[in-house]
Amino acid sequence: MEPVLEISGVHVYRQGSHILKGVDLSLSGGSLALIGRNGMGKTTLISTIMGLLRSSEGSIRFMGQELIGKKPCLIARKGIGLVPQGKRVFRSLTVDEHLKLAFEPKRKHQADIYWNVERVYELFPRLKERIRQEGTRLSGGEQQMLAIGRALVTNPSLLLMDEPSEGLSPIMMETVIEACHRLTAAGISLLVVEQSLHFASSVSDRYAILMTGAIVQQGEFPDLLRDRQLLSAYMGISNTRVAR
């Protein structure tokens, strides 16, 4: 099967420092968790896929089409959605306006479910109760739902999620995990950046570890969770914190 996303040899510099040093990563459907400590370049990679940052070298292919050099809005229109780190909801727009802004009825979609505003409210009934509230008046968890909903109504076939569990209460985290399962079941591929191993391993079967700008390890989650040496080496996680 042709990979949904194929990243090879990507180098990115930010203000003179070499952040990504030849990233190779491939995703063929389902969900892949990209893990690694703070400052390793995960957000930089996500932003580069989206076209928000420029790579000096390498190739990023989505369904076989080269993305590098394309504007973010064209990349999005090919079917990639972003749930950014820190949610970044618009403070001047209400919940409903967020979804109306992002919804594009004419766009063709590859996933099994066609996402419109109503579908998002079905997925997250909490949002429907806050329909007239401004984005920044929502709780952290509600903002995350809104950020996901906003990306969904663009009907992406690949969703990039950057630390979706950041700052969520345990209950809210379960809600978002549940939502992710429904997305993958609906045929959307996920690339999930996470610091929480619990979240990452609940949402994805496969993982890739990013360390100082390169992928250093890939595999299946059950193996990783058993390998304490690997965890402490790459994730800086002591044995006790692996337990949920």
Next chain:
Amino acid sequence: MNVNLLMILLNGITYAGLLFMVASGFTLVFGLMRVVNLAHGIFYLLAAYLGLLIYRTTGSWWLCLIGSSLIVAACAFVIHSTLLRRVQGDDQRETLLTLGISFVVGDLLLAYFGGMPQRLRAPEMFSVPVSLGILTYPGFRLFVLGIAVFIGVFLWALLKFTQLGRIIRAGVDDRDMVAVLGIDIDWAFVAVFVLAGFITGLSGVIGGSYLVFAPGEDIHVLTYSLIVVIVGGLGSLSGVALGALVVGLIDSFSKTLVPAFTMFFLFGTLMLVLAFRPHGLRGREK
């Protein structure tokens, strides 16, 4: 109430209408898109002089109004797509570039039209004074107020209810997040710049029929727009309305009662507002 006082009050309010028109184009560009458009004043003056030209050839004030505004909107488009686009996001270069444009266009206007003060003649229908109970008032000024209210309602509805409005509001908050939704935000901002050019064109012709204009008037227009927008609060449409009302009333009262102190009162108000409300009367903190 004293009829004279009422007259000054009405003058202030109708002048506020003109100020609102002038400043709303400015706030769309400066307040929302954060483009420091120092060519704003010259767009106004250009529209007034184009109006003069169109009036001389066609004799129709309405054609001046529409024609000048369309031409200024087209100029805004050309300036944006050839020059401003290249320095997008760089405040210093935007400032210098738009200042340069205003010098060049200002000198061209001076060379072609000369330095004599000019005035456009509003249609006959507006020269009839309107009776408002205890006083009669120039019809044209009431028309100006009406147009200002219309523009205000139009812009408010545009920002609040349309997709372009949502794109602009969201884009002001977080441009990149709008782009990753598959929306061509650059295009939306061009549309806003052109719309602002059109409204400034309208206000140039209307203002040029309300007051005389001459080379150098652009600096006046720019200064008043800045004061209105800063007093009202950056990027807030209701703030512009409020700022225009405050400036219009101060201007009208001080010009009639203590003309030498007009600028003193204007800038004094600006200082007071900034001291107590650093983001303007209706501005929000970033």
